[in-house]
Amino acid sequence: MTIDFILFLILALVAIAAALGMLLSRNAVYSALFLVLNFGTVAVFYILLNAPFIAMAQVSVYAGAIMVLFLFVIMLLGTETLPPSKSLPWQRPLAFILALILAGEATYLLLVRKAASGPIPQPVDTFGSPQAVGQALFNSYLLPFEITSVLLLVAMVGAIVLTQKDKGK
Amino acid sequence: MTFFYLAPWIVFFPVIGLLVNIILGHRFSEKVVGTVASLASGLAFVASALLAYSLTQHPEAFRWTIGEWIHIGTLQLDWTFRVDTLSTTMMLVVSGVGTLIHIYAIGYMHEDVRFKSDLKRFRRFFVFLNLFIAMMMILVSGDSYLMLFVGWEGVGLCSFLLIGFWYEMDTLGRPSWANSDAAKKAMIANRIGDFGFLIASFLMFWTFRSLQFDQVFEQAPVIAASNPGLITAITLFLLVGVTGKSAQIPLYVWLPDAMAGPTPVSALIHAATMVTAGVYLVARSAALYVTVPAAQYIVAMVGAVTALFAATIAVGQYDIKKVLAYSTISQLGFMVAGVGMGAFAAGMFHLITHAFFKALLFLSAGSVILGMERGHHHLSKHEGHKGHEGEGSPLSSRSTPEGSRERARVREDRNHHEEIFDPGDMRNMGGLRKTMPVTFWLYLIGTLALAGIWPFAGFWSKDEILADAFRENFTAVYWLLTVAAFFTAFYMGRQIWMVFFGRPRHEAAAHAEESPKIITIPLMVLAVLSIFGGALNYPGIETLTKWLEHTIEFIQPGEFVMNVALISTGLALFAILLSWLLYGLRPLKKNQPDPLKKMLGPIFTGMERKWFVDEGYFALFINRYVDVARFTADMIDWKFWHDWFHEKVIAGTYNFLSNVTLNRYADQRGIDAFFNGLGEWTKNASAALRQVQNGFVRSYALFVLLGVVAILGYLLFK
């Protein structure tokens, strides 16, 4: 039991707990906050996996921007809780059964088939550093990178158009 | 200096003329339309003359290709104009006589369209006439049998169009389909001949692998030595074409009816040029015919028999144009006999002189008819009847359909009130010598030329044929032609006495008026040619023979045989004397039957009724054809196919099958139940499946996950 493993176990438990918290909270605001916690732990995992740039992006983009947007919309609409519903009585048990089967399949894959394991080489120090990622982004992946800017612009225009009040009415 | 490059223009000029008249003609006055057409024809004549002049310096055949035509395998044909002494001779005749007739037609059609009250057709007439000249030029200048055939068919088309020019009336202007029937008759008779021509062409291509004249003629002697039957077949099938186009027995029947066309058409197409195409074809194919004497003999006999046969019919005719039509058939018989015997120069010579004097006779006859119509018109106006509609007044607004119906009505009205007057019937004429003196003298010159009286053109050319027949020992042909010459002189004498002498047998003849100068001047030119045309080939000088020698190497110089000349001239003079005794001495009275009728009885009836050939054709072929058609329609199509096969076999079998196998029980319990069950099942299944589509996104997502789990499971545990 190395220190690494203990740290992983604790963080993993926190992440799963946070995810379950998001799933089970009645209040949407709590759900959002649990998700932020989950994102934070995942960011720590990224650092452990030699991906500091992605970890920073995770914190700033996901935990920061996106989740703030969620909270903002939840509070704007005032839809923290919803009244209980009678529709689709079979949905919930069926969903649980399917989720269990899915988890079982994953377990089988990991334990019986040993799909991915083995000694892991130690990468060079600069692996995953912002510098290396930047080099890759602006050399080999310049075109996709530029296209994401168009995608974001389209998303932005789309959001504005969708939420705009109809002047015709 | 040579002008061979003008070769295509003999066709282009008339085509340009007709295009100008088609496109701009509606703005032109009649005079301009006529001038354009005449000019087109005249320029073609000038071009032909220049080509002839060029040939005097380079007498060999000249071939001028203007483009590729058909190149398929061994069939290599170009659009090539052939300028040699034979084709140029034909060009000169066609465009020369053609131009004179164009000019004449300006005057003739001016009155004709007014008598028939459709001024718009003036332009159409000249378009057709120019088209005819163009097609005839293609016919005579073609360098292959196929190009010749294009012209051959083209002139046939023009002939059809012009015979049926007044297609909605008969020759007297009454509403009827008589004229278009005549046109159709010409077309069909010619089709039979064209079929022979086509078979000959196919055989020719099969034998010689070519349709080009030089290539065919080159191989002809070789093939004739090894396989004479083949050449005989080709030449005889060509003869079928000749009998169609040149109106020989047995296909001549269309030519008399073709007189339904306006008189210039009768003169140009059905006397002077188109009908001589068959003679030209035989002369052109001389190299083929000389290799098979049997075919030559048959051609000569066909010509000679036709000459006599048609001449006898001409004796019994009363219509001025019908007499000339049968005379044309007869004279064509002379030509065909001539070229058939191998006397190509004599045949061509007679073709040329005949073009002169027969055109002259036809056009003069047209002048006579116009004079009679004028007299009749004058008469009806004088008597206060409702006048001929149309005279002199602008009637262009009446060429609408209403206009033509109106015309027909007026015409019918007139026919109710007046007796039917036929301006072409010689029994209505008489004494026209005094009222139409110019026409009389011109007609007389034509008659003497046709009858073969020295020194007119016809004497020399007809005599050359007779002399050749005599010398070459075609005895039967010689005697047939000599007797035909006797009849020729007789019926022409009869015509002259009946038309121009004696007393008028109808008021119209008494009031007939002379034709204007535009009509008489071309006639005078033709009259001069009819007198001196013999100079082309006077015995001993032989200009034409020497000229044609460059093209037809088989020509032998003719020889003047005094006995033959004396016999034929003597017979001709005797015939004229005889006709004077019968028709001149005691002129026919009104409604008096022909004096020959008393003397000859049934023989004259036969002549009068054209030996019942048309009736015979009807009985032998046309009615049989109708019977076959009726049989196939009634028996085969209706009784067999409809009544028996469709009704009994197909419908009966079907009804039987459906009654037996698909009765009420099988239908309702078996088929209906099955399909109703299928529909019911589909309905229920879809009602059940409809529950799945409930519109809840979560539910859809559940199915997506189900799919994911299933696929993953399959991948893991397969």
Place this chain on the structure above:
Amino acid sequence: MVDVAYYVALSAILFTIGALGVLIRRNPLIIFMSVELMLNAANLAMVAFTRVYTVLEGQIFVFFIMTVAAAEVAVGLALIVAIFRTKHSINIDEMNNLKG
């Protein structure tokens, strides 16, 4: 470092929880969050494998996924706002017009 199998297992657990959230929650905002959670689980597996094979492409891919997720959230939230405006409710069970 920790064996990559543990990371994959964690990723699988988080993905299943996310899928469950999509299926059982009726609040479209929470469904959205669950979707984000599933994306994160995928990202985590991707980064883990990047570390195993020491190739940088995995991280680049994760970067693009984040970008697309950001765009998706912007449009998705705008849609939710627009729907709320017309229906005055965002209960997903009331949005069943798709059945036609």
